[in-house]
Amino acid sequence: MAFFSKLKDKLFKSSSRLEQGLEAIVEDGGEETTAPDPVIPKPEPQPEPVPEVPQPQPEPQPVETPEPVPADPMPAPPPPEAAPSKFVLARMFSRNEAKTAIRRTLDDDMLEQLEELLIASDMGVDTALRVTSNMAEGRLGRKLSTQEIKQLLAQEVSRVMEPVAKPLPIYPKRPQVVLVVGVNGSGKTTTIGKLASQFKAAGKKVVIAAGDTFRAAAVEQLQVWGDRAGVPVLTAPEGSDPASLAFDALTRAQEDGADLLMIDTAGRLQNRADLMEELAKIVRVIRKVDETAPHNTLLVLDATTGQNALSQVETFRKLADVSGLVMTKLDGTAKGGVLVALADKFGLPIHAIGVGEQIDDLAPFDPEEFAAALTGLDQS
Ligand SMILES: Nc1nc2c(ncn2[C@@H]2O[C@H](COP(=O)(O)OP(=O)(O)OP(=O)(O)O)[C@@H](O)[C@H]2O)c(=O)[nH]1
């Protein structure tokens, strides 16, 4: 299955909520028209080219062309150097839309409804306002179909997400130390297991340190993931000092010539001061072995917590030098919009998204795919 349709499938709850909401908005006050609105002009051209989609796709899709896919369905007239697919797409849309479609005039009422819908999808008030006002720019008074609204929304969402879509950077420094933090149950251990498996498959030598020494079950869980990924897991007795385990793990990773050391941490401590002290101690101690460590501090967030993810970022940025985010549990939640709010508010890199509990359910973050999946836009 093409990755896109998998993501769309998995983001079904988010996309179906938005999709149904958009349909309801257009139908409310819209009317059936046969003549398509001639243009949805966008004042400025698309600034960024579409990034390459890494997954091979079974049939030719417009996203595979090296040229940017037009976000506006009917550019008129298309520039002479536009890719053939642009014309094909534009013709396709004109044909389909020319039949009959319900269109609604974009006015303040409609914009307000769109804002409410986006806020209800956990995009947050500020981001929802910004996105809708960008959608409206130069288009007030135009008649738009649901498909056109979806395209506009997807375009604006991917514009917000584009700058933060960055894979976990790999440095020449070996071993590269990745500290993984996040609240209890956010998916830290699972994400480490998935990442370890992917890096191993890419030929990297990976070591995991089970830094959550508070719960014996946590260590066992990590060992199961380590076995699945074929990666050694260094552990310490329950209740022992996580910082000293991290120290030993880094020393061992150096001796073994490992490329990557991933350090799991506990999500639940008595209070924030404890958590801060523990993370600070881990960092202090590993710096005795390598003063440049940790090279990445990954904050793992659970999408199902919705707006709460925003305050978690604020909290953890005070506790640790967070360098990037992983958003888990995007499958089965209607709160996927929170990722747009996070990107808009903090601008921290989003390295990957978790879309399930299995080892291969961690995907690189692709803004175009995400935007299309979130809005229910059919890209095929
Ligand atoms: N559906 C789904 N479940 C996930 C995903 N990532 C993690 N989980 C599940 O979320 C639960 C908690 O995951 P853990 O990896 O144990 O979370 P943690 O942050 O290590 O938790 P603590 O060690 O208690 O702090 C487990 O049941 C995982 O299977 C995901 O992307 N999708």
Ligand SMILES: [Mg+2]
């Ligand atoms: Mg854990």
